[in-house]
Each structure stands twice: as C-alpha cells, then as structure tokens.
Amino acid sequence: MSVATADRSHVEFSSKTALLAAGDLGAILLFVAVGEYTHGYNPLVDVGRVAGTFAPFLIGWLLVASAAGLYASDAPGTLANATLVTLLAWVGAVAIAQALRATSVFHGGAALTFAIVSVLVGGLLLTLWRVAATLTLAR
Template identity: 50%
Template sequence: MSDTASARVAVTPRTALLALGDVTLIALFVFLGQQEHGTQGLLMTAAPFIIGWLLVAPLAGLYDGSRRDLKSTIGRTAGAWVGAALIGQALRATEVFPGGFAIAFVIVSILVGLVLLVPFRTVVAYTS
C-alpha cells in the first residue's frame, strides 16, 4: 500500500464513524472553551474548525479507508489538525464567524485539538 496522501473519501460505515468522532471531538474542544470563557453559540464557533478539518483531513488521507501504522496515523492527524486549525482561525478573522483572531488562541486551539484528535485516531489505528 502506498503511503502517499489521498483526497479520496471511502464511503463506508467506518469512515462515517471516524468523521463523527472527529467532529464530536472538535465540538468538545469548542464547548470546553466556551465553558471556560462563558461564551455561547457552539455551532457558529465550531463551524470554522469543522470546515477546516473537513477540507484538510481528506487531503491527509484520513478518510480514504486505508489502515495505517501508528506513526503515519499520528503524523497525518497532527498535520491535518494544524492545517484545519489555521483555516479555522482564518475563518474566525472574517465577519462571517464570531471570535476574531488572536495568536494565543491559535496556539491553544492547535494544542487542545492535538490532545483530543491524536489519541482518538491512534486508538482507532491500534484497534483496527
């Protein structure tokens, strides 16, 4: 099996469950932040990050149906989240989404997203 990235998305129950898990963890990241800062509007706050993830994760080959080793899974997931978080932050800098741009939040969003997504994807890869 080639280890090159693929933008192909396998339409399978496994892929749907992976996407649901990913989106749930991204929403959890936003929800926890809102609880910490007393803000509301989960959908509009999470949307830029979910959009970023759904754009980048397929390009990283995270939904192509391939089984990968742990090292590849960790690298692809981490890279995809960094890209997704940067896209999310760029979208937040527009008038369409709330939040604006703050470098501190860029760092926090990348770190918290990595803490949530990488272990999830690692467990999935390990148990598959």
C-alpha cells in the same frame, strides 16, 4: 504505503470512515464546548454560539483531513502515520479556521494565542481519538 507515495486525497464512504469522521467531529466539538465553558458560556444553553465557534474548525478539518487521506480506504493506517497525519491536518485546519474567524462571517476573530491553544488542545483530543481508533480498527 507511505503518505509521500500514496494518493490518499479521496474520501471513501464506508462504516469505518463514518466512525472515524464521527470521532473526529466529536473530538473537535468537545474542544469547542470545553473552551466555551471555560469562557463562561454554557454549551447546552448557548448552542448557537458553540455552533458558530465549531463551524470554522469543521470547515477547516473537513477540507484538510479529506485532502490528507484521513478518510481514505486505508485510513487510519499505521499508528505513527495516523498520529503524524492527524496532527499535521489539524494544524492546517486551525489555520483555515483562524482565517475564517478573521472574517465578518464568523465570531471570535483570529488570535495567535487561540491558534496555539487550538493546535495543542484540539490536537491532543484528535490524536488521542485517532490512536484509539487505529488500535481498535487494527484488530
């Protein structure tokens, strides 16, 4: 079933989707923690800062990934589909995160360079995780 013809915009609560969600959030948290570390913050000490950076990405990811069907009963689907949908969902999540960061609610502000780094690095981590999950869950 292709993404274009399937109604995948729902979330199924199962052990499989819980595993996918945990891995997704772990990949995003790793992206944020490494980023904070490279900017001189210790993610183990500056937990509040990490949480404040993580929150807009979490919100963006949960909104877009659930709408994209990444937690549907047939997720992760084929390897090509899982990769493409994950990358496109991450681009949408980064757009939402940048919009949230542009408000006074979240720190950091919005910056094109950070959005590009977010898409590339976060996208790589999420895609690697989703490829591994797809190959493992297909067994």
